[in-house]
Amino acid sequence: MSKFTFPESIRSRPVYGMLEPRAGSAHLFIADAEGAEAIIEMATPAIMAKGHIIYIAKGTDYEAQLRALNPASFYAGPSYGAAEQRIHKTLADAKMGLQVYLTGTEGLIGQAQNAAMQAGVPHTAIQTEHRGSTARRMQCVHCKGITEDVETDPFICGHCGLNLFVRDHYSRRLAAYQGVCIDAEDPGNVPAPKGIYE
């Protein structure tokens, strides 16, 4: 089961919907891992005739099923970083009427949403659906370094080594949640890490 119901939280925390086909001149899908399932569930031949999929497998095995949808173009890359040039080029060449569908992990959705926003798509017009891992993309508020795929709270910043508390405060500009030092006043007094939603 690739779906997870996130607990209610503050307004800053992104909420995700379910992808649905919309009228448009072209359809751009950017997905990672189990996000493939959301595409497979909503795809129609008409959408895929004008559909372009940019996919990052992250070790999953959906590529053949996505190719079988027969999209107008298909790209599979090893990481978001590797796909990023292609995403920016695709958006830069795109015309109004393009529909943007993002699905998979929060890190993928956030970064692709940011790319689409910079290309001029209003963020409220971008469809998103969360699937798969609930790991987060975190920014350390102290050193500003980004740590990808954070699954525990607290966690250790991959850049400066501080013990960081996982907050629900989110930045669309950075496509990251905020991580704040948890033991600043009493260094070393760090609670045992547990899953973010445990």
Added chain:
Amino acid sequence: MSGAEKIVVTVTDIVPLNDLVTRFEFKPTDGGLLPTFSGGAHTVVEMQDGDITRLNPYSLMSDPMDQTAYTISVRRDDEGRGGSLFMHRNVKVGDKMTISYPVNLFSLDLRAKKHLFLAGGIGITPFLAQIKQLERLGGNWELHYACRSESLGSYVDELTSHHPNETHVYYDDHDQKIDLMNLLDGQPLGTHVYVCGPKGMIDWVRQTAEAEGWPREAVHYEEFLAPQPGKPFEVKLAVSNKVIQVGENESLLEAIEREGVDAPYLCRGGACGQCETRVIDYTGNFIHRDHWLEDDEHASGEKIMPCVSRFEGKTLVLDR
């Protein structure tokens, strides 16, 4: 007092442009500077027409950074309630008038990669200020302007001589029409479309853009509705404990103001939402004409926009 803050101005120039449209220039009577504004803003002009105070919104068309004067263009509406006729017939250079601070309900979205302007007739005025603003910012824009005929094409000469590459003019009497589908198709991602003109044109653009997959956030429109005359009706104002009569040729908002009850407003054209009023009780039918309330709110009988909407029936009680 409701509405935006007021400015006392002197009429410093009146220029008839063609059979229907006249331009008015206002400068502050105290010799000071006017506030800057943003393209698309309007001002509400107060007209003292005998016993009647008319308050009509007009788009500011001057350079938004020019603090020395504001200009508006008024199209004469012989069938209207008289505000535009008052401006054309009664206002003279040197007159003192009161106008409101600029209010913008039709601003540019500066995140847009390109601004596509669609104007019909006098709907050109907000774009004149927006174009001046974008020229200052180095913005990417294009104008498609439909007019009835060459002689009624206000500012066509100015636009085509200053911006020959950006301006596209269509004359109805030459059977020229904006090829909307073709125009929307292929616009670069991040284009926003803005339309100001008659209701039919606005509906046409909104519906076509939606069908072509344009996000609602990228489609902007402005239509000032003038209140339409209608059958007189009686209203009870519950908070002020008054029963008032709304005459054939005045709006509900004007009737409330005439009775000395302070009611909020900004645009007086059914667009801004400021005058939204709760209905306490009614027996009869609403004639909703605003762009503000959603269809289900219109159907609910719980709210009315007194600047443009009316009522026909036995009782109407408002929370005012």
